Amino acid sequence: MLPWLEPTLLNTLATSRSHALLLQGPAGVGQFELAVNLAQSWLCESPQGGGRACDHCASCLLFKARTHPDLQILVPEALREGLGLVDEAETAKESKTKPSREIKIDAVRAMLSFAQASSARGQAKVVIVHPAEALNTVAANALLKTLEEPAGRLRFVLTCSAPESLLPTIRSRCQPVSMALPETAQALAWLRAQGLPEADAQTLLAAAGGRPQEARDWFESGLKGSLWNAVPQAIERGQSLLFNDWPVPRAIDALLRLCHDLLCQAHGAAPRFFGAALLPKLQSAPPLLEWEQRLRQAARHAEHPLNAGLLMASLVAQGQQALRAASRRELH
């Protein structure tokens, strides 16, 4: 259980009045973990104070073994491994196709027959959809009727970090639960407990915009705080080698965050993702806005670049030119 979720969990257990909840807030703050905790609490056969799961009853044991018959989790294939939902048989199977980032209609159909069947343990049944924006249109429409009038004691928890991208008909059927970024001190304490040295925890938490899970994932994939701190100077010097080992979407995202911070600073506001002392002092915003536009274009195709090295070299060169131009002109 992520420590900052505790108050939201208890509050949601106490106040939820709908059979369908929509957990909404930034990604990387524990939406899936909250959904799982709610589901376990609802399925628990001996709930504790505040309605929390007991962790010991037959239902909780099945839940923890990931074999609870009254729980269905709908997530895109691409997220299954990261969420620990892949079993050994699946790992052994070699897949030729790239895992999908969508929740497909087949998964929703399987869930609909689960929704019709009676509860295996005679208690509630729970469906988790994570994240709801991964439902493609056909899948979302197939879900609607059951979401509105579920049979028996069926409950839904949907998560989402971009509510505006959901069908309004999905949103209107759910009770919203807002999730916020955890406080910095709590997030840093958690990151230290995950094994991050203090300096990395601080740098990467800021780099991730205050989202502790994202900071932890970056660290585990090899991104150290010192590497993040080297990004502004690499752009000033036009060096793209730094990004050789980064997945292209993350490298472009880092440049977009740098661009954001440079624009903040050019307008006299505090940067968010990089330390202020690491950023060059700029006089003018327009060259940065041009670079930002190029980066956004590149980000749209970042999953399948024809040549990652060339793409990054060109984006970095454009960044270097933008920085030079921005340090010359007057602020507009």
Ligand SMILES: [Zn+2]
């Ligand atoms: Zn229990």
